[in-house]
Amino acid sequence: MDNLNDHKRRSATFKSEALKLKQLNYINDDTFNTIKQAYDEYDHDYSQQLIQEPSHQLSNNISPQKPKPVVSPEQIRERNISIIMIVGVILLLLGGVILATSTWDIMSSLMKTMLIFMVCFLFYGMSIVSEKVLKIHKTAYAFLSLSALFLPISILSAGYFELFGSWLSFHGGGRYVLGILGSIICTALYTANAFKLNSKLFMWFTMVANTVTMMFIVLQIKNTREIFFLGMILYCSLLILLYHKIKDNSKLSLLSKELVKYIPIITSFFAVLLLIFSQSYKREYLILLISYMLLFINMSYLSYKRKILSYPALLLLMAAGYYSYLLINTSYPIYKILRDSSNMFGIYMFILSAIIFFFLYYKNNYKYTLHLKTSSMATSLVMMYMCMASAAIGNKHIKLGLEAIILSLLLFLLLKSMKEEFEIKTFLYLILLNITPIVSSLVSFNTHITIGLENIMVLTSYIIFILWFFSKGIWKDRISYYFIVFGVCSQYLFNLIYPFGTTELLKVVILAVTVLYVLHKRSWSMFNLISLVPLIYAINRFTHGLTIPNHETIAILILVAVLIIFKFAGELLSKDLYIMKKREFTFIDFYFPAALLMYPIIWEHARNMSLIYRLIPGLLLIYLLSSQVKRVSDNLIKSIILSLSIVSSLIPYYLLIGEYMTHSSFYYCIACYVPWMLLAELIINSAWKNDKKIAYKVQWLILGLVSLRLLIAVNSSYTAIIFGILSIFSIIVGMQYRIRCYFFVGILTLTFNILIQTKPFWGSLPWWAYLIISGFILIGLASFNEWQKKNEKKLLKDKLDKFKDWL
Template sequence: MEPSKREERRKIFRQELFTLKEEGYLSEAIVETVAKAHHQYHLDLLKHERIPIQTKNTEPVKKIAPKPQKTKKVLTAEEIRERNITWSLNIGVIFLLIGGLFVATSNWESMTSVMKSGSIAVVALMFFGIAMLAKKVLKIEKTAFAFIVLGSLFLPIFILSLGWFGLLGGYLSINGEGRYLLGMLGNIVPVIVYLHFAKNLESRLFVWFSYVSVSAGAAFLLAGLKLNVDFFYFGMMLFNVVLIFIYHQLKGKETYKLFTIEFVPYIQVNLVLCTLFMLFLYDNEVLYSFNLLLTAVVYLSMMYVSGRKEYHFIFSVMIVYGAYQLIENSFLDYFGEIVYALIGFAFVFIPKALDNKFSLDRVFQYTSAIISGLAFIYISLEGILLRSGSPSLVLMLAYFIIAANFIYLAYSSGKKLFPYLSSAFMASGLYEAIPLVLWKIEGIDISLSIFCSGFLLFTLIGVVRVKWLSIIHTSSKDVGLAVMAAAIMSAILFNQWWELGVMLLLTVMVTYLILKKEAGVNFKEMAHWTLPVSLGFSVVSFGQELNIRNEYYSVEFGNAVNFAAGAILVVLSAVLWKKWSEKKLSKTSLYSSASLYAIAIAHALFGPVNQLWVQPIIIAIGVALYFYLYKKIGTEWAPFLVSINTMLVYFSVIHSVSLKVEFGQLTSSLMATTSAVFLLGIAYLTRKIDSVLSAAFVWTGHILYPIALAATLVLYHTEALYSFAISLIVYGLSANLAKIEWNIKIFLYGAFTSLFLLISTGMDKWLDSVVGLYEFPITAAFILLFSMLVKDEYKKRTAYYLIPFAFFGIGCLLWTYPFNWQPYIVIVAYTLVTLLYLHKTKWDVLGIIPLFFLFAATAQFSYLGDLTPVQNLLLSGGLGILMSAIGHKVYEQLIIKGTNLITIRIDGYTIISFLYFWLMYFFMDESLWSHALPGILIAGNFFLQRKRVPANFSVLIGIIGLAYLLQPYYAIIGLLDIPLLWEREVQVLPIIVLVIFIRRLLKGRYSQITKSIEWAVLIIVSLLLIQDGLASNTIYDAIILGSLSLLSMLAGMYLQIKAYFFTGAGVLLLNVFLQTKPYWGNMPWWAYLLIAGLILIMVASFNEWHKQKLLKGETTFITVIKEKTIDRIKRWD
């Protein structure tokens, strides 16, 4: 290598290396080591170049040309055209064939046998005739070949039909004694035609037709001689020998090259065909199995001789199927499981028998694995279905053989899957071995047996180190754990509680072994949690067994005591683990005990338990346990467990006392809310002793307080007055003591809500005669007064509550019944004050909400009040005009942008004015003006907004206003008496006028969109007019529709607009088509098929004729007219 190139490569390598270090992909130490090694390598190269090298005369190395990459063939335009012609011709022929067959077979039952076979012959001749037409006249080679194939396939069908219909006599019929001779004739006679086409067309397909027909004919000939099955098979093999001899005689001759090239693959396929013929013609399972095994050996020999590796697939299938037939139909069935396992194992050693000539070790290893897996599934299902799950020595040995097979595969291939499969099969063998060893012991359930198999697999193979089983140590541990987990789930599913307790105790041993023997971090992390959980749940499982066996224990103590005992045992184990220096295990035990005791408390609250003394004791012990957990661990969530359990102790003691002492209604109403006050009192007293614990009591108390107040309101209603008075004080003090902003807001809003509920319950208790939710405006007045008296900070906080409260209050006042002038005036005043407050606080963007509520109040008052429809119409219209005027006066534009959401200004008055105009529709009477006025006002209001929106939307607003004018138009014509003949035209033609005006307004903008809309409108209108004409079915509708379509065509031609011209033309043609329906509507369906077939054939023929004209350089008259017409129409709009 030249020094300059070597130095350049050296610089590039060092540059890339240091770039990897700078980007963080390699550490500095690795970069330094690699740089030194590369430098030394560079020096060694320089030193090596100084030593003279003796040259030798070597032959030039032949360069192998790179294999060209296969690219997808892209069809040319001419090829695509030829393909389309071919498809048109094929489809046309199929249509003709279907139609012709229907005409021919409509009277099939009345036809004679000669006519039926003759019909098949005619079909074959027709295919050949079409092939000749396509080849000689149309020059379409592919189509001609396709029809030759179809005609050739009909030849054996024709011969067989002669036998089927008995035209050759009873002997050569399908059920006669000469039926095999008939089969031979049906295959041999067409061979002459196949050989002719194979030679003339040079077609490989007809070569194969010839070969397969000869094989089938030979098979039927031997079957017709009524030979035994062994002589039949001998005859077929002799037939193959004759074919091979003929092949050797002809393979050097050029005349028969087409046949000799296909002979080698054919003779291989012929072996399979011989076996299939024997299976079809004879029925002997044992002999059939030997033939399959012999065929498999033949394929193995062919692979050895010819070197074709793919034969091993056929060999494998043949050997497995042959072995299955032999085992199931001979004495080997008694120990078939072992034989199946050995067959899978034997595949591993086949490459050694072939001296590893073909490098098929990996292939046969996979084959062995697949066959062994299938054997495992088969013998397992057979053991379940036939032996009903009883222990079996044969099945155990089969499992161990399969496991040994996969152990060998694991060593040979190195695949990660094989060790796990070995362990799974080993576990299956252990499962079968357990009942065989412990057959005298009764009562061992299937779940416990499965668990024991996993336990033995984990300990004996996964933990105990055996040298020749070292490859499955890890997999045995994984599979053993999975099996034990599945057994535990099974025991839980089938309520096997004492067995589950035993499994969990053994799990404690397993997890401890993992902690001591396992090096993996994930396993150890899992074991740290699994050990205490298993220990606790083992106690729960034994306790559940006691629940089932002792009814008194189940009712008085139940699962609450079971889980509590398990949790306490885990806590005691945590103490022991800490003494034995297992700190992490001690910590996880404490966490596990907390979870177990939480379940115990849940059972104490909701499960069967003595509520007088067992329930309070369990919950009180929980307070002590969680306090101990808090002191030992010190996590942030532990104090909450203490506070929550303190709350539960409070309620449990109250409930226990209530079982002996009866409380009054006032006392009962204070019970729930005083629990939160009790927790907040504890928090206040402990705030200086333990701030973390105090904070937990504060959170728990304030979360509980609203829930308790809501429950008190639902259960006691007016008696909740005193609870809300206390909550007003508590929330006020809390807001005063709070330091964080969001805490201050929550407590302040809690005080406001308590004030509202205090006023509400007070009014219900002392002013129950007042009808209406007037506590909302009264509370809003008090909050507004509070906002005026406090500082600016509290004014901002109050606004965030007062505004949503006002909205909600106005909405609630709408539900007042009866809704008369009094609630309506209150809502109007409430809304005006709210709007003034919104303007003062600069929250105009929310003004649309009270305006909408005012509209809803007006609508409700209009329906429930005493006004007449005309008065309601004028009231709604007047308020709408007033709202629109106010909007124009206050706001210059509909939407004024701001820096944020609050500073945005929206003209809610104008928006709500549309709702008032819409409300007018509900109060229309018989007069025309009342039907037209709402639509005119809405359209006019749209036109008034054109200068109040951005310029981009001004045209859109005008289009909407123009389009809405259709509503009053349709309202008026709906009241007028229009003749039925012109009714549809009066309805749909204004839409076309609207589209024309829209195009004028847009002045060329959005031309593509408007053209699409114009097309859609014209098509829809045309369809509606056509439907109207079909519904009435009169000559006048046809004249009107034709006149309109003709007018559309003339307008399209004059204005050069495609939409009007083509729509008019289409409607005109459709009108003619529909008017002539009585003439073509009664034709049978097969006539359509015949017409369609003829059209397709004519089109294909015309295209082929046109193609030939173009090849000669001629231009047809039709092409000239087509090009001129298309060029002129392209210039239209």
């Protein structure tokens, strides 16, 4: 392990020094990439050697597999009793539900409430029996939990049926008092059970019941939404203080452990409710502002322990900023002039987000707020970009440009202080992202016209390409990542333009060539297809939109030219179709798949034209596939490509027979499928001559599929005779040349052909005939086994050996 760590340190030092040589222009990009690739291979081999050396030592430390626990008879008995008990409960509940649904309307209010209380006490009694008598603790705990859940339902039903009077009822003036009393009773009982049983579940019941009690208390004080949320947020703050008070108390350890889990949930719950219902408030901005600030403080404290809650905390701060804007805008006359301006809110939130970004991220070195650093950056950036998006949607180009420039300057100032590569790339890409709105605002400001988002993105792509072209060292590599992604997105966006003419095609072609140039300079040929696909789509749209005379012929010529260009471009870049090292692809010529993608497009244009044009796609496919055989060194891949090129020769063949033969005839079916058998022989003897196992499997597959298709096409006695002759011919060829697939497939197809043609005979046999035939078969098998046993399998073995020798 020490040797491996030392090797990693030396590897990091070597790569760092090589990168410095590149940045200081002592070596060029190609030399750096060659050195890096060679060292990566050496590093991989040497690391594997170091890892394999101590592998035999690790094998001794593997712990033996633990045996499965053996279930004792007592455990089985307990499980069976639990199952019986659960089944009894289910039956009891079903009986009660049926009784209740059938006689509920004729019961009095008191009877209905007593019935619900009886269910509660029934579960409680069954828990006592399970605990004291049967000693089944898990079942007892389950019944006690059910009883606890039915308790608040029982109290609620008593209030609903007005058993405590009309005032202290579900719809009366004292409904909140009823809720307080019921919640206090539930809280007391849940608390007693929680500490008695040391139960986490009952502790959660206690905390939920306590929260419900506080909700009813707040509603009883003043029944308004804003006061309710303010009171509950204060309650969450009191829970945090309670946790601080009891966290070191061993007697209340159960409460403190569960309270620290409960506080984030209940705080987030009320935060979401506040965000949902605060939209309907009119003028209670001060109360809402205080509520959001308290929630932000609570969430900030909770996120100090649980980092994920820092993001909701910052969202609540943004919501507080929103209501601070509303409060200022409605309270001070100096802002009344600007109150109707739709720009003011966006500007206000943008400035607030910038302040949060600057102080909680850039200047944040305080211990207790350091955990908010990452979330403040993400949240403030999202808000600033949302403000920019709002300006763009509202066609506020000057505002959009100013916000983009301000944000870019802020990011650029921070970029100079960044040291981690991830941070540098993040801020750099955000700056490059802002070029698009800046360009949009400049164009709109100077020309007062809208040129479209797709044109702005293309113009931005050219600007980023210029920055990449004149940058040096590591900055060139960083910009290239963004340019490739942005350039490809621009290609896809530009393809959405309608109509799509020559000018649009030229822009996409230039942009695609630019992206491909950067990919080749970075030795990223593996990603060529991401730029070639939108280019192919653009060419297809252009050819479909041609309206000039003879546009179909011109479209075919353009598409054929593009296919040939793709083919030769890939062959000029590399003589190999792919390069594989250490079982990993280091290079793939994706111009070849791009050329293959042109085939269906050419076929789509040519399918309604004359025969000579319809033959072009198939001939091109044969040429394209056969020309790639020499570019492959692996025998398996070479055989596959050669097989495909041979099979593709059927495409022009099918076009020719389809032109001059009737499709519904059996002869047409024979002409379609019999050539597959000839092709199978050609493929075996040319493409798979070095691998007979795969060749025979291919032969079996082709011959079986062809025979099945011909068997399906047989629809008369005449065609059945022809098919039978072909089957006999296949048997004779298989016997003469010892080709197993021809022999067995011939026998099978002949047998099925006879069965299908004699279907009227055996299909009309009475059912007892099948019984007789089955009896004969069973007797014959039994007799054969008996005879085979007496002759000690010698005669059968001799026959099988002779048959194998013949095969």
